[in-house]
Amino acid sequence: MRSLSALIACPGCDLLLKKINPAGSIKQFCPRCNRLLYQKKSHSISKVLAISISGLIAYIPAISLPLLTLNAMGMHQNGSVFDAFVSFYHQNYIFVAVLLFLTSILFPLLKLSLLFSVALQLKLRLYSNNLPFLFRLSHYLDEWGMPDVYLIAVLVSIIKISSVASIQYDVGFFCFIFLVVMTRASSSALDSEIFWQEIQQIKPPMQLHENSSD
Amino acid sequence: MDAGFISCHDCGILVNVGNIAAETILSCPRCNANLHFRKTHSISRTWALIITSAILFLPANLLPIMRVDFLGTQEYSTIMDGIIYFFHGQEYGIGLIIFIASILVPLFKIIGMLIILLSIHFKWKHWLRHKSAMFRFIEFVGRWSMLDIFVIALMSTLVDFGTLTSTQAAPAATYFTAVVVCTMFAALTFDPRLLWDA
Ligand SMILES: [Zn+2]
Numbered sequence: 571m572r573s574l575s576a577l578i579a580c581p582g583c584d585l586l587l588k589k590i591n592p593a594g595s596i597k598q599f600c601p602r603c604n605r606l607l608y609q610k611k612s613h614s615i616s617k618v619l620a621i622s623i624s625g626l627i628a629y630i631p632a633i634s635l636p637l638l639t640l641n642a643m644g645m646h647q648n649g650s651v652f653d654a655f656v657s658f659y660h661q662n663y664i665f666v667a668v669l670l671f672l673t674s675i676l677f678p679l680l681k682l683s684l685l686f687s688v689a690l691q692l693k694l695r696l697y698s699n700n701l702p703f704l705f706r707l708s709h710y711l712d713e714w715g716m717p718d719v720y721l722i723a724v725l726v727s728i729i730k731i732s733s734v735a736s737i738q739y740d741v742g743f744f745c746f747i748f749l750v751v752m753t754r755a756s757s758s759a760l761d762s763e764i765f766w767q768e769i770q771q772i773k774p775p776m777q778l779h780e781n782s783s784d
Numbered sequence: 785m786d787a788g789f790i791s792c793h794d795c796g797i798l799v800n801v802g803n804i805a806a807e808t809i810l811s812c813p814r815c816n817a818n819l820h821f822r823k824t825h826s827i828s829r830t831w832a833l834i835i836t837s838a839i840l841f842l843p844a845n846l847l848p849i850m851r852v853d854f855l856g857t858q859e860y861s862t863i864m865d866g867i868i869y870f871f872h873g874q875e876y877g878i879g880l881i882i883f884i885a886s887i888l889v890p891l892f893k894i895i896g897m898l899i900i901l902l903s904i905h906f907k908w909k910h911w912l913r914h915k916s917a918m919f920r921f922i923e924f925v926g927r928w929s930m931l932d933i934f935v936i937a938l939m940s941t942l943v944d945f946g947t948l949t950s951t952q953a954a955p956a957a958t959y960f961t962a963v964v965v966c967t968m969f970a971a972l973t974f975d976p977r978l979l980w981d982a
């Protein structure tokens with residue numbers, strides 16, 4: 571079993587293509603189905619490392635501190651991302667609560683932590699056996715972490731509430747915006763191809779018991 | 785795939801597997817993921833998930849999704865009621881966003897995937913580029929349907945002034961979340977390369 575570094579197959583239609591010289595064009599699209607095949611990004615590992623650290627620092631205040639405080643009829647009420655999950659849980663909508671927990675709390679954290687640990691290991695050139703797995707996991711989680719959708723929901727709620735109560739923006743709100751920006755930035759700075767090439771480079775030579783027909 | 789190569793689902797590397805028996809399980813030399821020519825049972829899994837979402841889509845829209853208590857009176861509203869409420873309040877932008885995320889996108893995902901599945905079933909070879917583009921759009925847009933659920937979660941936390949007024953979720957929330965999850969899984973289990981195999 572041997573890999574062919576000069577060729578790739580389009581993930582959208584399986585057309586076999588020659589890989590463009592890395593020094594050449596920045597973006598490559600499939601000529602048959604028009605899927606974006608590859609986008610070259612510079613200094614990907616360092617950028618991902620820096621962005622994921624900043625995101626992780628903002629994470630705890632973003633999730634646990636109140637986003638907004640409502641003032642109406644002389645009463646105050648505030649809530650955080652975590653409170654919103656707890657409230658669904660108390661209303662006995664367990665399935666929705668679990669999804670809320672995964673998409674708005676757990677997966678955003680996991681995604682940043684995984685990218686952080688992979689980028690750090692690549693930076694220090696430390697190979698561990700679960701490195702490919704960690705990086706694959708971060709891909710699987712990509713679309714299930716939804717802090718960006720959540721932020722739009724916060725804005726919709728603000729408009730919904732603003733007609734009946736006055737709103738005060740709390741620290742959590744700004745931390746949450748920062749978290750969303752960092753999460754998006756980490757995705758756009760991530761060049762998977764470079765990461766995989768680096769992982770392959772620092773991987774120690776294959777052990778004998780692994781199946782190799784070549 | 786005819787050339788004896790497999791491209792890895794996870795890291796995209798192309799592996800020369802030669803003429804191996806179809807049953808052999810191979811793993812990717814770069815990322816250790818299992819290698820397949822196509823995602824396993826892609827068509828039947830996608831069909832099952834899309835039919836499930838289409839069925840769940842009905843209770844998700846017909847049952848109330850939110851309950852507002854105001855001075856002892858309870859008022860239930862469906863997704864559509866919420867949208868109409870925004871339009872009555874002249875909040876056209878928000879009304880439109882919720883309408884697109886909660887009704888148009890799930891409907892588009894279900895109908896779009898049905899078109900793609902049917903065209904594979906009947907081997908329709910036209911508009912393949914458009915269908916590929918539509919699938920990429922369905923993949924991209926899927927998660928945005930969770931918007932309304934997040935709004936309800938936030939409202940029920942923030943608008944909670946005891947007996948005076950409070951907001952709570954109603955049964956459709958569960959069905960709606962299930963629709964979103966099923967359609968997202970449908971896009972994940974579907975292998976767009978099957979469109980081009982015919
Ligand atoms: Zn293609």
Ligand SMILES: [Zn+2]
Pocket residue numbers: 792793794795796797812813814815816817
């Ligand atoms: Zn791989």
